[in-house]
Amino acid sequence: MTAYSQQQPSLSTRDLTIRFGGHVAVNAVTADFYPGTLTVIVGPNGAGKTTYFNLVSGQLPATSGSVFINGHEVTRHGPARRTRLGIGRAFQLTNLFPHLSVIENVRLAVQARAGAGMNMFSIWSSHKELIARAEHYLERVHLMGRRDTMVGTLSHGDQRKLEVAILLALEPSIMMFDEPTAGMSVDEVPVVLDLIHQVKRDANKTVLLVEHKMDVVRALADRIIVLHNGTLVADGKPQEVMQSQIVQEAYLGTPEPA
Numbered sequence: 001m002t003a004y005s006q007q008q009p010s011l012s013t014r015d016l017t018i019r020f021g022g023h024v025a026v027n028a029v030t031a032d033f034y035p036g037t038l039t040v041i042v043g044p045n046g047a048g049k050t051t052y053f054n055l056v057s058g059q060l061p062a063t064s065g066s067v068f069i070n071g072h073e074v075t076r077h078g079p080a081r082r083t084r085l086g087i088g089r090a091f092q093l094t095n096l097f098p099h100l101s102v103i104e105n106v107r108l109a110v111q112a113r114a115g116a117g118m119n120m121f122s123i124w125s126s127h128k129e130l131i132a133r134a135e136h137y138l139e140r141v142h143l144m145g146r147r148d149t150m151v152g153t154l155s156h157g158d159q160r161k162l163e164v165a166i167l168l169a170l171e172p173s174i175m176m177f178d179e180p181t182a183g184m185s186v187d188e189v190p191v192v193l194d195l196i197h198q199v200k201r202d203a204n205k206t207v208l209l210v211e212h213k214m215d216v217v218r219a220l221a222d223r224i225i226v227l228h229n230g231t232l233v234a235d236g237k238p239q240e241v242m243q244s245q246i247v248q249e250a251y252l253g254t255p256e257p258a
């Protein structure tokens with residue numbers, strides 16, 4: 001029994017399965033995720049990692065099996081309900097507003113988190129507070145230099161940093177990152193990795209990360225889950241999983257570049 005399994009899981013899947021026609025993309029995946037733990041999900045292309053994320057966040061309906069958030073069954077609930085229960089997902093699914101500025105996009109996320117509790121007398125100070133809070137998140141992702149840029153004109157890397165800022169502003173208890181550094185230039189990668197490092201230090205956050213780059217996996221993972229053909233084939237501490245035969249054969253079969 002591992003140390004993290006003493007706690008109540010914040011997220012669980014039980015025999016979670018989805019079929020596309022005759023193809024089983026995620027096959028009876030059972031796993032528990034805990035606050036204070038960053039789990040990296042690895043596996044070859046087409047292994048089912050993104051589909052598993054879609055099943056957890058509610059973007060896809062399960063064919064069978066179940067999903068629980070903090071003990072509440074959410075299997076039949078859509079993404080909005082799951083978001084209210086604490087799931088937050090960056091990349092691919094976060095909707096940016098391309099015709100609004102960077103600061104306005106984050107301000108909307110801060111406002112959504114704070115609730116729309118502004119009255120006529122406090123509207124200016126509240127607005128200032130929302131903007132100050134939004135600027136705080138922009139600083140964290142090194143985007144203050146793009147504060148007033150229209151989001152539609154941002155580079156790919158800056159859009160991804162903005163998605164991280166929005167995710168941070170929404171303050172979910174369960175944070176899901178799907179290949180957060182994909183498509184980023186070499187100098188942009190450390191900013192996002194450093195942020196995920198900071199998030200991971202928070203003992204209340206459960207972090208799930210899909211990642212291909214093994215150096216990123218090594219740097220961040222407390223635990224690694226391996227999917228292969230939709231099936232969970234390994235789950236444990238990084239050093240154990242990396243050395244397991246199934247991972248060596250199925251995923252790390254080719255030597256990594258030095």
Ligand SMILES: Nc1ncnc2c1ncn2[C@@H]1O[C@H](COP(=O)(O)OP(=O)(O)OP(=O)(O)O)[C@@H](O)[C@H]1O
Binds near residue numbers: 044
């Ligand atoms: N909407 C869909 N309809 C039909 N098949 C799908 C659908 N979504 C995913 N699949 C199939 O399910 C399998 C798993 O895909 P998925 O994208 O989850 O893999 P992955 O592990 O995230 O891959 P990658 O590392 O390349 O992103 C693949 O065979 C894919 O073609």
